Amino acid sequence: MSITNLINDWSRYRKGAEEGGFHEYEHQWAMVVDLNKCIGCNACSVACYAENNLPVVGETRFAKNQGMHWMRVERFWDEPDLQPYVATASNSLDAWIEGNPPAPRSALKPSNPAPIAEGMLERDGKGFNEQFGFHGTKSEYQDFGGSFLPMMCQQCHSATCEPVCPVAATYHTPDGLNAQVYNRCIGSRYCSNNCPYRLRFFNFWSYYEDAWPEPLHMQLNPDLTVRDKGVMEKCTFCVHRIRVVKDEARMENRKVKDGEFATACVQSCPTSALVFGDKMDPDSQVAKLWNAHQVKQGPYKQTKENKELRGYRILEGLNTDPSVMYLERVREV
Amino acid sequence: MSGNGVNRRDFLKILGWSGVGVAVAGCDRPTTVTLEEGKEEVVAYLQPEEYVIPGVGVWFASTCQQCAAGCGVHGRVREGRVLKMEGNPDSSINYGKLCQMGQAGLQGHYNPDRIKKPLLRKGGSLTEVTWEEALGALEQKVGAASGLAGDRFAWFTGTVSGHQSVLLSAHLAALGSQHHFVHEVINNAVGRAVNLDMLGEAMPRYRLDEAKVILSFGSDFLGAGISPVYFSTAYAKFRTGSPRGVLIQVEPKMTLTGGNADLWVPIRPGTEGAFALGIANQLLKQGVDAAGVPENIRALIASHDAEKVASITGSSADRLARIATLLKERSPSLVLAGASVEGHAHGYSAAAAVMMLNMLLGNVGKTIVAGGSSPFPQMEAKMGGTRDLIAFADAADKKNLDVVFFYGANPVYTAPSHLGLTEKLKNIPFKVAFSNFPDETALSADLVLPVLSPYEDWGTHMGIYQPEQKVVSIQQPLMEPLYPNKGFGDLLLAFLKMRKVKEYESFTDYYSYLKNAFTALPATVKGGALTNDEFWGKTLQKGLLEVPTVVGTLKPRLVEINLPEYKEDAQRPFHLVPSGRLGLWDGRHANLPWLQEAPDQISKIVWTSWAEIHPATAARLGVEQGDFLRITSDQGALEAQVYIHKGIHIDAIAVPMGQGHEEYGRYAKGRGVNPLKIISPGADARTGELALYGTRVTAAAAGRREFLVKLSSNETQLGRKMVATVTADVFNRAEPKTIT
Structure with missing residues (x-):
C-alpha cells in the first residue's frame, strides 16, 4: 500500500453532497414509507421482533427506554396544549439549521396546565375549514386522528453514527447499508448518542438469560445472532435476507430482481405502505417512487420542480442523507 | 421420544408418505434425540432427510388462528422448527399480509407456560395424569356407558369452522344435545342481525375500494374488527383511489x-343512532329521494333536526350538515356501524339507523353488494357473540348441565361479574377444557386436555x-409436536367413536378423515382431472381450496x-368504553410477550391497563397522566393509570380489554x-347481546401515581418535520399516477 493508493481510495469515498455523494455502490437498498397508507397497526414492528431475535425486555426496562424495537411506530398528536410547545419561526429546527438555535429546553416545559376556559366545550358554529385547521388547532378534540410514523434505521449515507465509532464497528457497506459489527463493538455508545433518530439500541443486559425461557428460544432465527450485553444493535434492513438473494443471484449469474424478497416489516405491512428495494435498479419500485417524488440522494435540502410532491426525508437538514423516503400524510380538510 | 405420543415414524407411516409426508419431513427434532436416550438412531446432517437442507428454510402453507378471520399463512421451517409466519399471497382474505397477532402466534406455540400433560381434578386440585387416565375419566362421564344424553351436555367454544365444526356438530348430534354455545367478545352479532333483516345477508361484501366517502360509526375495521388484514388491504385501495377516499369516524373513543x-x-356514547337520524334528516333536506321510506320512519327522521341532534350527541349542527353534504356529493359512499354503536340496549335500532343511511344514499348494490355463499354451509364459521354467554350462565344457574366442553374460549375471564359465572360453574359437575x-x-x-398447538x-x-371468494383453508403441522399431546380433530373423532363406532371406525385419525373428505370432493370443486394424491398434495401446497361461490342479490x-331518549345519570356521569385492541384482542393474547411489549396504537402504552380520558375530564377530576383513577360502576370498581388525550369524548372513560388476568401464565x-x-347488566333488546358499551361509572382520583410505561414521551413533533401532512387537494392534484 502506498500513500498514493491511500489518497486515491480516500478521495473516492470523500465525495461531497454537491457531487451527489459516493457513487460506486453495488446496490443502494432503500425504502419508501407512504404515510397516506400507513395505519399505525404495528404489524411491521412485531414482524421485526420475530425475524431479528429482538428480546422482550419487560415493563421496568421498557420504562427506562431500553425497549429493543428496531422498528417502532411513533404516534404524534401534534396538539400544542397537551405539552404547550408551539413551533414558531424562531425555535423550529429549520430555524436552528439556519443558525438560530431554539429556545433552551426548559422553556418548552409545560407551564401551569391551561385552565379550561369558559365555553371551551361549546361549538362556535364556524365553518369546516376554519374550525378544523391544521397544526396549532384550538379545537378541543383530536379532529384529524393521530400521526403515525414507522421509524427504522434510516441507513444514512453520511451517517452521524459512523465516524464516531472508536473501533469502526459501525461502517458503511458497498450496498449502501449502515452496518453494525457486533463482535467488534465495545459498547462505547457514541453512535447512539449521535443518532438523531434514536434508532440505535444498546444491550444493557444479557437478555438471553430471561427473554426466551424454554422453549421460547426455539423460535430464534438461526440466520442471525442473539446479541449479548454491551453491544449496540439496530435495524439491518434484514441484511441476512439480502445475503441470501444476492448469493442466489450470483450463482444463477443474474442480477437481484426487484420484489424477489422484502424485509420482514415490508413483507407484513397490511396496507403495503412500506416499499423496499434497490435504488440502483432503475426499474425497481423504490427507484421509481424516489424519482417520481423528485427526492434525490445527497443534498440536505431538496430542490423539487413540483413542490407539491409528497416525498421527504426526516431531519434531512442535518445532512445525514437517509435512505428512507417518507411520503406525507394526507388529510381532507 | 416419549412413549405415549404418536411416534414420528409411525406418524409418517399413517400418512402414507404422500404429499403430506413432504410437509412433515422437514420437521425433525435433532436437539431432542440423543445417544443416551438410545431411542432413535442419530443421523448426521451429512445425510439429511429429503427436503431438509441444513441452513435453508422451507415454507409451508397453513391457516392463522389468532382471530376468527382465518388468514392464510406461510410458516418458515428450518431444521425442524417453525421460525416465522408470513401471509399467504394466494389467500383472498389477507393477500400475503399478516397483522401483529398473526406474527406473534408462534409465541403461543413455543410459550413456556404451555400445559404439557393432561390435568385431572383429584381431591380438589388439578393433577398431571397420563392421556390414558384422562380419556378414561372422560369416557366414564361422556361415553356410551355413562348414559349422558340430550341437553345435559354442551359445547362452549369460540368461533369454529371447517371440519372441526362438522365433527363437533356430529358429536352433539350423537349425544342428542342442542347446546353449542359460541362466544366471542369482539363480534359483530348485532350488525349481522341488522344486515340479515335489512339486506337479506348477514355478511355482505363492503366495497371499500369503490367508496369515495366512508362514514364509520365506531367500526374499527382496521383494528379490532371482523377481519383486520382484509379491511386494511381494502383501505389502502380506498386511500389511493382517484380521488382519494375520505374517512369520517364517529365514536366515543x-x-x-x-x-x-x-x-x-x-360522540356521547349511545347517541350514534340519533346522529345517523340527524344525517338522514339533513339528506332529506338536501333533496335526497326518500320515496321508499315508510311514514313512521320519515316522521322519526323529521323529528331529528340538526339542533336537536347536536344537543343529544354533543356534536355541532354545522358539522352534521357538512357531513351530509359530503356524503351526498361524493357518491358512492359507505356507512358502517361498529361495536360502540351495537353495544347498547338499543344497539340493533342504532345500527339499523346507520344501515338506513346506506339505503338513502343508494349505496346498496354499489358499495354494499352480495357476498355470496359456499356450497358447504356446514363448514362455514359458526360465529358467536355474548348472547350465548348469557344463555350458558343461565343454563348453569338452573343446573341444566352435567358435562360441558370448553374450546377456544375463556368465559371465566370474559364474563362480566353480574353473570356470576364463577359461582354458577360450580353447578356443572364435569367441566372439560381443551x-x-x-x-x-x-x-x-375438572379435566384439562392440552391439545396440539395450531x-x-x-x-x-x-x-x-x-366476501370475495369462499375458500376452505388448510391448517397443517409446521413441525412435530413439542409435547406428545393430541390434536383437537383426533379427540373429536375419539369422542365420536365412543358413541358411533361404526360410522367413524374407518378413520384411523383426523388426518385420514380430512384427506378422505377432500379426495371425495366432486371434480368440479377439485378443478381438473387429478389423481387423489395429486389433488391433495396440490391443496396442501397452496394451503387453501377455492370453492364455488354462489352470489345472490341483496333485498x-x-x-x-x-331509540330511547338519552338520559344523563347524575350519580354516574361517565360512560365506560371497554375498547378492543388489535393486539391483545379480548385478552386471549395477553400471554404473548411480543404483544405485551407492542405499544397500543393510540396510547402507546405497554404491559398494563390504562384509562383514557380527555384533558377537560382530567381537569375536572383533578388527575394528571400516570395518576390512578378509580372507576366505579354498579358492579364494582377498578383502578387504572390515566392517559390523557383529546381522542375521547369528555363524557367517556375508555379502559381497554385484554389485561386483568388472574391466571394465564407468567406474561x-x-x-x-x-x-x-x-359491565352493568343489560342486553340489546332485539338480539340479546350484552350491552358492553352501556355502563355508567363514576371516577375519582385514587390518590397514587406511578410512571406510565409507554413508547416515546413526546406527544408532539416539537416543530420538526416528522410527520408532515398535506391536504387531499394537493394529493389528488400532484400525486404521480404511474407508480402502483
Missing part, C-alpha cells in the same frame, strides 16, 4: 380506525368474512327503529385490569 380518519367526530394454557377457565375445569395440528377453516328493506397474570368485569 378513538379506535385505530378513528386514528386514521380525515375527520374524527367524538386448552394449552392455564387460563381462568382451564383452572376451574402449528402442530391438522384442521380446516373458513374465515368468518370471505333491501327498512325495519323499525326505536399475563396479575397485570392491569379487566373492564369487562364491571
Whole structure:
C-alpha cells in the first residue's frame, strides 16, 4: 500500500453532497414509507421482533427506554396544549439549521396546565375549514386522528453514527447499508448518542438469560445472532435476507430482481405502505417512487420542480442523507 | 421420544408418505434425540432427510388462528422448527399480509407456560395424569356407558369452522344435545342481525375500494374488527383511489380506525343512532329521494333536526350538515356501524339507523353488494357473540348441565361479574377444557386436555368474512409436536367413536378423515382431472381450496327503529368504553410477550391497563397522566393509570380489554385490569347481546401515581418535520399516477 493508493481510495469515498455523494455502490437498498397508507397497526414492528431475535425486555426496562424495537411506530398528536410547545419561526429546527438555535429546553416545559376556559366545550358554529385547521388547532378534540410514523434505521449515507465509532464497528457497506459489527463493538455508545433518530439500541443486559425461557428460544432465527450485553444493535434492513438473494443471484449469474424478497416489516405491512428495494435498479419500485417524488440522494435540502410532491426525508437538514423516503400524510380538510 | 405420543415414524407411516409426508419431513427434532436416550438412531446432517437442507428454510402453507378471520399463512421451517409466519399471497382474505397477532402466534406455540400433560381434578386440585387416565375419566362421564344424553351436555367454544365444526356438530348430534354455545367478545352479532333483516345477508361484501366517502360509526375495521388484514388491504385501495377516499369516524373513543380518519367526530356514547337520524334528516333536506321510506320512519327522521341532534350527541349542527353534504356529493359512499354503536340496549335500532343511511344514499348494490355463499354451509364459521354467554350462565344457574366442553374460549375471564359465572360453574359437575394454557377457565375445569398447538395440528377453516371468494383453508403441522399431546380433530373423532363406532371406525385419525373428505370432493370443486394424491398434495401446497361461490342479490328493506331518549345519570356521569385492541384482542393474547411489549396504537402504552380520558375530564377530576383513577360502576370498581388525550369524548372513560388476568401464565397474570368485569347488566333488546358499551361509572382520583410505561414521551413533533401532512387537494392534484 502506498500513500498514493491511500489518497486515491480516500478521495473516492470523500465525495461531497454537491457531487451527489459516493457513487460506486453495488446496490443502494432503500425504502419508501407512504404515510397516506400507513395505519399505525404495528404489524411491521412485531414482524421485526420475530425475524431479528429482538428480546422482550419487560415493563421496568421498557420504562427506562431500553425497549429493543428496531422498528417502532411513533404516534404524534401534534396538539400544542397537551405539552404547550408551539413551533414558531424562531425555535423550529429549520430555524436552528439556519443558525438560530431554539429556545433552551426548559422553556418548552409545560407551564401551569391551561385552565379550561369558559365555553371551551361549546361549538362556535364556524365553518369546516376554519374550525378544523391544521397544526396549532384550538379545537378541543383530536379532529384529524393521530400521526403515525414507522421509524427504522434510516441507513444514512453520511451517517452521524459512523465516524464516531472508536473501533469502526459501525461502517458503511458497498450496498449502501449502515452496518453494525457486533463482535467488534465495545459498547462505547457514541453512535447512539449521535443518532438523531434514536434508532440505535444498546444491550444493557444479557437478555438471553430471561427473554426466551424454554422453549421460547426455539423460535430464534438461526440466520442471525442473539446479541449479548454491551453491544449496540439496530435495524439491518434484514441484511441476512439480502445475503441470501444476492448469493442466489450470483450463482444463477443474474442480477437481484426487484420484489424477489422484502424485509420482514415490508413483507407484513397490511396496507403495503412500506416499499423496499434497490435504488440502483432503475426499474425497481423504490427507484421509481424516489424519482417520481423528485427526492434525490445527497443534498440536505431538496430542490423539487413540483413542490407539491409528497416525498421527504426526516431531519434531512442535518445532512445525514437517509435512505428512507417518507411520503406525507394526507388529510381532507 | 416419549412413549405415549404418536411416534414420528409411525406418524409418517399413517400418512402414507404422500404429499403430506413432504410437509412433515422437514420437521425433525435433532436437539431432542440423543445417544443416551438410545431411542432413535442419530443421523448426521451429512445425510439429511429429503427436503431438509441444513441452513435453508422451507415454507409451508397453513391457516392463522389468532382471530376468527382465518388468514392464510406461510410458516418458515428450518431444521425442524417453525421460525416465522408470513401471509399467504394466494389467500383472498389477507393477500400475503399478516397483522401483529398473526406474527406473534408462534409465541403461543413455543410459550413456556404451555400445559404439557393432561390435568385431572383429584381431591380438589388439578393433577398431571397420563392421556390414558384422562380419556378414561372422560369416557366414564361422556361415553356410551355413562348414559349422558340430550341437553345435559354442551359445547362452549369460540368461533369454529371447517371440519372441526362438522365433527363437533356430529358429536352433539350423537349425544342428542342442542347446546353449542359460541362466544366471542369482539363480534359483530348485532350488525349481522341488522344486515340479515335489512339486506337479506348477514355478511355482505363492503366495497371499500369503490367508496369515495366512508362514514364509520365506531367500526374499527382496521383494528379490532371482523377481519383486520382484509379491511386494511381494502383501505389502502380506498386511500389511493382517484380521488382519494375520505374517512369520517364517529365514536366515543378513538379506535385505530378513528386514528386514521380525515375527520374524527367524538360522540356521547349511545347517541350514534340519533346522529345517523340527524344525517338522514339533513339528506332529506338536501333533496335526497326518500320515496321508499315508510311514514313512521320519515316522521322519526323529521323529528331529528340538526339542533336537536347536536344537543343529544354533543356534536355541532354545522358539522352534521357538512357531513351530509359530503356524503351526498361524493357518491358512492359507505356507512358502517361498529361495536360502540351495537353495544347498547338499543344497539340493533342504532345500527339499523346507520344501515338506513346506506339505503338513502343508494349505496346498496354499489358499495354494499352480495357476498355470496359456499356450497358447504356446514363448514362455514359458526360465529358467536355474548348472547350465548348469557344463555350458558343461565343454563348453569338452573343446573341444566352435567358435562360441558370448553374450546377456544375463556368465559371465566370474559364474563362480566353480574353473570356470576364463577359461582354458577360450580353447578356443572364435569367441566372439560381443551386448552394449552392455564387460563381462568382451564383452572376451574375438572379435566384439562392440552391439545396440539395450531402449528402442530391438522384442521380446516373458513374465515368468518370471505366476501370475495369462499375458500376452505388448510391448517397443517409446521413441525412435530413439542409435547406428545393430541390434536383437537383426533379427540373429536375419539369422542365420536365412543358413541358411533361404526360410522367413524374407518378413520384411523383426523388426518385420514380430512384427506378422505377432500379426495371425495366432486371434480368440479377439485378443478381438473387429478389423481387423489395429486389433488391433495396440490391443496396442501397452496394451503387453501377455492370453492364455488354462489352470489345472490341483496333485498333491501327498512325495519323499525326505536331509540330511547338519552338520559344523563347524575350519580354516574361517565360512560365506560371497554375498547378492543388489535393486539391483545379480548385478552386471549395477553400471554404473548411480543404483544405485551407492542405499544397500543393510540396510547402507546405497554404491559398494563390504562384509562383514557380527555384533558377537560382530567381537569375536572383533578388527575394528571400516570395518576390512578378509580372507576366505579354498579358492579364494582377498578383502578387504572390515566392517559390523557383529546381522542375521547369528555363524557367517556375508555379502559381497554385484554389485561386483568388472574391466571394465564407468567406474561399475563396479575397485570392491569379487566373492564369487562364491571359491565352493568343489560342486553340489546332485539338480539340479546350484552350491552358492553352501556355502563355508567363514576371516577375519582385514587390518590397514587406511578410512571406510565409507554413508547416515546413526546406527544408532539416539537416543530420538526416528522410527520408532515398535506391536504387531499394537493394529493389528488400532484400525486404521480404511474407508480402502483
